[in-house]
Amino acid sequence: MDIKLKNISKPIKLNIIAILVLVLTSFGIISSYPLIKNIGKDNSSSPYENNDILKIINQTSYILYKDSLEKQNGADLTYDEVYVKSSKYKESGKYNDYLKYNDFKKNFNNKLEEWDEYFGRSLKNLNYFAYGNDIEKGKTNTENKLSELVNTIDNKELNNIYDFYMVVHYDENGGVEVTNVHGADEYTVRNRFSEFNFKRSFDNNLVEENEVKFNSIKNATFVYAIPKELKFEDNISVLVNSPGDMIDYPIVAEFILIIGCSIGILSLLMPYKVGKEILGIKNLLKIPFEINFSILIGGIFVLGELSIQVVKNTLNNKLIYYFLGNTNNNQFDKFIVIILNLILWIVFTSFIFENVMFLKHIFKPNIITYIKENLLTIKFFKLLKKLNDTLITYIKRVTHELSNIDLTDKSNKFIIKIVVIDAAVILVFFILWVLGILITWSFIFSAFWGLILAFTYCTVMFNLLKKYLIKIKNNYAMLLDATNKIAEGNLDVKINExxxxxxxxxxxxxxxxxxxxxxxxxxxxxxxxxxxxxxxxxxxxxxxxxxxxxxxxxxxxxxxxxxxxxxxxxxxxxxxxxxxxxxxxxxxxxxxxxxxINLNLVKVDIGELMKQTEIELEDKIKNTNLKIRNNFPGNKIILTLDSQKTFRIFENLLNNVVKYAMEGSRVYVDIIDHEDKVEINIKNMSAEEITFDAFDIVERFERGDKSRNTEGSGLGLAIAKSFVEVQGGNFNIEVDGDLFKVIIIFKK
Structure with a gap:
């Protein structure tokens, strides 16, 4: 088992530990739910202070007010006729806006009819008394005299009957006043009830801001009461009979905020190098900044609201109904509730952790570097710049190619002719087409003749191009035939065409x-x-x-x-x-x-070495009565050479002079000191007529006398040439009549 664990890679180990931490953290958060419930109890001493009950009562006022107006007018009214004051769609006069207003009106009426249906079905325990200017003409659904609460602050008889009641009065300007609250904190009820307006009473985005203006309820008073003895099972009985489970939205929101901040602070303690290896975060960090930022902001709102609803409905025992409907299986319900909450907090914790790592990733090198490398906008502009540069380069290239067209090239001339002819023909066709329309006022007639001309032109161009291509094909065949003959060894092939x-x-x-x-x-x-x-x-x-x-x-x-x-x-x-x-x-x-060959390079005085060679061969030179004429510079000429090899060069050259020079003639030895080189020239008159090539004489075993009667190996010049070149010099022979000249050049 230990060996298997050792073989698991570090990232896998980190992810296993991270998943365990997520699960344990999620169970820890779920186990803190009773604490939230206790806080909710402390902050919500009466179920009638709950936002849900007050919202339902507020919606009921709109239903009763509409019934009251119908009774006064003696005719049925629609909800939009009662409450919609104005709409920009209705007043614009545009057909599309008219359709939009009709859609809104239909949805608006449907929504308030749902309120009316809900009021009759789910608020059976709610007693009410509603009236306008005349209290005697009020409408009620109970025999109890709720009208007495309008002017009486404390009614002991009604206090014994009702667990909760409140009076809601709307003045002539639509202002609302909540008074005579019994069974709940009047200040709390008044503040929460006053927060509701028509738009906030909707559970969706049916009404957009500034699109519709509404009429308020005016000059109306409503008395709402909930009996101590609840005769019906409805939403009120659910809320009242489980007061300890009714947790308000703000309390849950505060709890979610505290949990999120705590997870964020703990995530900051995680080193970035370790954190990015967990849950595939390093792959998410590669996503461009704008997308990650949008996910961050959107996720905070979506996941935050979802978390509040899940926790709130869990604590209010409504989660199963909220997600799955009523399953009527208590054990299964509890299991599903735990699983849903566990999934929520695993996702929530992972989301917070990933976003903390995302923020660390941004500031790790520095934010400027991150923006340059990961901002999608910058990459987009770079791409635009690249495309722009590519387009400019392409335009420049095309312009350059057009400006450098070789008009002397036959192929270019041919292409230009074809393009010019096509352009001219198209222009002529267009002019004829326009003239045809102007003259005949018939588009079809002009198009017919245009098609005939186009067909004729295409036929002529096809034949011309066909002839040209046949000519190219024949020329290619001749060229291919010539190359094949050359490949077969016939090097005397001529192409005259x-x-x-x-x-x-x-x-x-x-x-x-x-x-x-x-x-x-x-x-x-x-x-x-x-x-x-x-x-x-x-x-x-x-x-x-x-x-x-x-x-x-x-x-x-x-x-x-x-x-x-x-x-x-x-x-x-x-x-x-x-x-x-x-x-x-x-x-x-x-x-x-x-x-x-190995060279022993030393500093060599060329002039002295040449003189030494002449002294060594002095006897041979005297026997042939040759006269040596030296022309050396006054200064020493020092070169880095192999002294023995250089001596052999001079020796072979002077031996060659002794063998083949005209007896009694003069031999000229010149050493010329240039700026970057030294030139050595040895010139003599040949005793025999020079009939050989200057290139051949330096080949191995070549001699000046073809009869090969003279002493020597025929290798003297070949050795001299090889020794010169191996030391980086140049060896050349020039022949002018019977003048034989050796030229040696060494670089300084």
């Missing part, structure tokens, strides 16, 4: 066609270079290897001399070193081009 709307697509197809041709040529060239690369590598590796094998075979001959043996060994050493050099260069360029 004017394709109209598809001309932009034709231009794109031509570009794609040229791109394919270029890609094919590049691929062919790449394959050719790969073949040549394999051939060159094979040749350069095979030559020293063949020599090594040959001289090894010669050394195997035992008849050779010692001098020949030394010569063979020397040749083997040279060829093996040559093979080693080729293999090392091959690995070096492979690592460089793949990026798998």
């Amino acid at each position: 004017d394709l109209g709307l598809f001309n932009p697509f034709k231009e794109q197809v031509v570009k794609i066609q040229n791109g394919f041709k270029k890609a094919v040529n590049e691929e062919v060239k790449s394959q050719s270079m790969k073949t040549e690369l394999i051939s060159n590598v094979s040749h350069d590796l095979k030559t020293p290897l063949t020599s090594i094998i040959t001289y090894v075979d010669l050394l195997k001959n035992e008849n050779i001399t010692e001098d020949e043996r030394k010569s063979y060994i020397e040749t083997l050493d040279k060829k093996s070193q040559r093979l080693k050099f080729l293999i090392e260069d091959l690995f070096e360029v492979s690592r460089a081009t793949s990026g798998n």
Whole structure:
């Protein structure tokens, strides 16, 4: 059991506890009903001070007064003829107002007839005496001389007969005066009875304010009395025989107010974070403020009035009759009463608690933030602003599109022509239709000819558009056929026809066609270079290897001399070193081009490094009688480079010069210091005619002599280019006749 309880989530636990608290609270409120009854007894010493009895007596006066006027006039009168003085509906003269007044008059008469019926059926124990100007002509329903109470303050004979009586006098202006009250507090009865007027005597909204003005009862006196011995069972006997249960409206209203305030104060003690998780309140808080506020205000009035009626009728033993009618089952009645009251207080307590949490929710961050985020009015205006912005954006976009229509575009020209023609035709049709009506004065005749013209126009436009669409379809077919041929590998397809709307697509197809041709040529060239690369590598590796094998075979001959043996060994050493050099260069360029190389970056003086390289190769340079002409800046040029890799770059380039430069010619080495870069130029005249491409010469195993008779691996320029680029520089070769120029650029 404990494990099951632990597995229940916190919100569920809170709601279970909340429901238990609601039920216990509701039972606690119900258990306090006897206290209200005791307070009611203290404040209501006589049942005849009860509002219900006084209201019934007040309504009876209107019935008796109408009977009195009928007797005086000798004719039957309707209640509206007696009491309705004026009505804005009656006097307006409008037919709709006349109907409204008739409805009111019908409902008014029906209502007072209900009073008359109720008086005869439910007030059998009420004795009365009523008269106008002449007391001798008064009307009564008893043999007892109630007329004596008009002028006598205390009548002992009548006091012994009646438990309660009162005299009600209306003066010539309709003012009411209550006197000679017996069996109840005269001050209380007078005040409560005086509060009733014609409008308050109605139990519904039959009479709206300022719509109808009523005649008052004038120059009339009524004596009402209730005997001590009640002979009939009616509403008076129910009220009199259960005086302790008769609780007035104000007492119950005060009780409801105290309960509501107490629940509200206790709800304030509940932390907001906990309270919002109970009874689904967090979902209710998402409802916009206006709706929640309307529910709050409306709920206070509706639930408050309902609570007063339920409690009042419960204490007066009338709840079952009020809701279900008389069931005549005492045990069942008590159970139903408890259930109805329990439901009432659970709903009432929940409503107060939810509204307290709602108020806390409003003020939790701050009221300004809440209003901005939850006020439906603000959201509505934001939506209007958004719609307005969207509309403005749409108008701007349409305006922009209209202002940027390309009138040179054939499709746009065609659409504009169609729109202009349609507008012109519609205008012509309208003019002809108007003229037709003016001339023939016949709408049907003009409409007939208008339909014929419209049908003719639609037929012509259909044929024209059909031809245009067929042309578009043919142009599309030609474009599709050309693209299919290109897809099949035919890159020499030409589209000479004017394709109209598809001309932009034709231009794109031509570009794609040229791109394919270029890609094919590049691929062919790449394959050719790969073949040549394999051939060159094979040749350069095979030559020293063949020599090594040959001289090894010669050394195997035992008849050779010692001098020949030394010569063979020397040749083997040279060829093996040559093979080693080729293999090392091959690995070096492979690592460089793949990026798998580590750089040891340091500060390098470019000018000094170039001079050092020239000194290292001084012997080779002198053997070819080359003259080096250096053109360096006066200041030092310091760059962050790998000194060994940079030295190898310069070494390979100068070795290339020594191998291929014209003997005895001048070699120019320029170092130019720019603002953001350093440019290194090495220029020399080639000994052989330059017939190769500048791009091809930097490829691996390419040489300046196609016969491949010179020493070298053919990797010198490729290694130099790779080392330059891996250090973030640019390596370019330019050829002008027999002038060979290497350009290296390093960024500062």
